[in-house]
Amino acid sequence: MLLGRTANGLYWMNRYIERAENMARLVDAGLRMALTRTQSASEEWNSVLLSAGSDVAFKQKYSDYTAAAVADFLLRDTSNPSSTMSSIETARNNARMVRTALTRETWESINEAWMSLKRMLARPIDERDLPSVLDAIKRETALIRGSFYGTMLRNEIFDFSQLGTYVERADNTARILDVKYYVLLPSISWVGSTLDNYQWESILRSVSAHRSYRWVYDADYKPTNIADYLILNVRMPRSLTFCYRFLSEHLKFLSDDYGERHACHATAEKTQAMLRAGSIKDIFDAGLHEFLAGFIRDNTRLGDEIAQDYRFY
Numbered sequence: 001m002l003l004g005r006t007a008n009g010l011y012w013m014n015r016y017i018e019r020a021e022n023m024a025r026l027v028d029a030g031l032r033m034a035l036t037r038t039q040s041a042s043e044e045w046n047s048v049l050l051s052a053g054s055d056v057a058f059k060q061k062y063s064d065y066t067a068a069a070v071a072d073f074l075l076r077d078t079s080n081p082s083s084t085m086s087s088i089e090t091a092r093n094n095a096r097m098v099r100t101a102l103t104r105e106t107w108e109s110i111n112e113a114w115m116s117l118k119r120m121l122a123r124p125i126d127e128r129d130l131p132s133v134l135d136a137i138k139r140e141t142a143l144i145r146g147s148f149y150g151t152m153l154r155n156e157i158f159d160f161s162q163l164g165t166y167v168e169r170a171d172n173t174a175r176i177l178d179v180k181y182y183v184l185l186p187s188i189s190w191v192g193s194t195l196d197n198y199q200w201e202s203i204l205r206s207v208s209a210h211r212s213y214r215w216v217y218d219a220d221y222k223p224t225n226i227a228d229y230l231i232l233n234v235r236m237p238r239s240l241t242f243c244y245r246f247l248s249e250h251l252k253f254l255s256d257d258y259g260e261r262h263a264c265h266a267t268a269e270k271t272q273a274m275l276r277a278g279s280i281k282d283i284f285d286a287g288l289h290e291f292l293a294g295f296i297r298d299n300t301r302l303g304d305e306i307a308q309d310y311r312f313y
Contacts, residue, residue, distance in 0.1 A: 001258060004311035007160045009098035011312065014164035016091035017110070020117075021141040022172035023074045023084045024134045025206050026052055029179050031130060032202035034067060045070040051175045054082065067127050075133070076121045084137055085121050088114050101157050109147035113140040138208075156257055159250040160310075166250075167303045170243035173230055174292045174299070176206055181289040200226050207238050227288060228280040240295065244272040247302070254310075262309035267302045271295075 002010075030048035034041035042065035049055040049070060057080060062069040075084045092114040099107055117140060125133050152158050180203055201221040204210045209229065210221075216233065217225045233239045248268045255261045283291045306312075 002156055002160065004313055006098050006101060007156075007310050008307070008312035009094045010101060010157060010160040011164040011306070013091050013094035013098065013110075014161045015168040016087040016094065017141055017144055018165050018168035018172070019082060020084045020087035020091065021138055022168065022176075023052070023082065023087065024137040025172065026176060026179070027071050027074050027130070028134050029176055029203055029206035030070060031067065031134075032205060033179070033199050036198055036202075042066070047179050047181075048074070051179045052082070053175075054080065067130065068124065071125055071127075071130055075125065075137070085117060088117050088140075103147070103151040105147040105151045106144070109144045113144055116140055156254060159253050159257075162246060162250045163306055166243040166247045167299060167306070169238060170240050170247075170299050171296060173207065173238050173240055173243070174296050176203060177227065177230055178289060178292045178296075179203065181292075196223070197221050204229070209236060209238065212236065224280050224284060227283065231283065232275060232278060232280060241272075241275045244268060244275055248272045251306075262305070264302055264305035264309045267298070267305055271298055271302070 026048050030041075030045050033044040033047070036044075045065040045067060046055065049058050049065070052074065054074065058070070058073050061077070061079070062073060073080055073083065077083045078086050078089070080086060081090075092110055095102060095107060095110045117137065120133060120136060148161070152161070180199060197220065200223045201210065204213055204221065204226050207230065213221070213226065213229055216229060216236075219225060229236055229239065231240045234241050234245065236242055248265075251265050251268050255265055
């Protein structure tokens with residue numbers, strides 16, 4: 001059985017690697033939506049901060065919702081503990097703490113990503129360079145994932161690591177979907193318009209899912225289909241259902257190894273069952289924002305229960 005401190009280090013190492021990438025994806029969503037505005041895009045950038053839960057902290061340092069300010073806060077600002085730079089540094093610190101549990105390739109990929117991003121984010125980002133910087137962040141975290149999946153033994157070390165990945169990824173997918181809630185259309189008559197559909201398409205592109213969406217839905221970018229894809233599709237690797245399928249699976253592996261179940265097992269299984277039984281029509285009828293807010297709360301509770309049940313201290 002792993003020490004709680006080791007399990008904690010592995011879990012949070014992977015949460016922060018995922019978060020480093022996910023902050024870039026949130027900025028990507030804001031950037032794409034901002035392109036729909038001919039004038040100020042402050043509403044789109046504010047929506048990103050609201051979805052990230054960072055609006056209050058942002059306003060303590062910045063006065064305007066601009067691409068430069070929001071990108072600086074979410075990517076570079078080390079006073080923001082969830083920024084990409086803070087996240088990759090925290091991930092590296094956790095990796096160093098559990099280095100003997102990692103393969104050489106995994107450790108080196110994390111260390112190299114930290115060095116690369118530290119150089120890249122050392123100075124404010126020119127808005128023209130923002131798309132290439134976001135792509136580079138996603139590329140660095142993909143290299144870490146490749147090293148991890150390609151070299152790590154499938155044991156309890158792998159299980160705790162994957163719990164961190166999927167708790168964080170589920171949180172982020174829900175938050176990116178919720179960005180659309182905070183971006184107001186000019187009037188109710190714009191619902192279903194080209195602008196509305198483009199904003200939904202922007203959500204899809206920010207999670208690198210626009211091409212695979214077309215493989216599943218032989219139709220235009222429709223809000224209900226996009227939400228269905230990112231919430232309920234069992235094969236889409238960033239969907240809520242996909243995340244909970246693997247959260248339940250890795251928790252089961254741990255219960256089999258350790259011979260005991262905890263509150264976190266019941267919470268994960270309950271959420272997985274809710275997603276399996278759900279329909280996108282029911283979700284939209286009840287309110288997408290309300291569904292996502294409830295999901296984020298339940299997902300946060302699962303993370304807390306995992307930490308408590310496996311003594312992350």
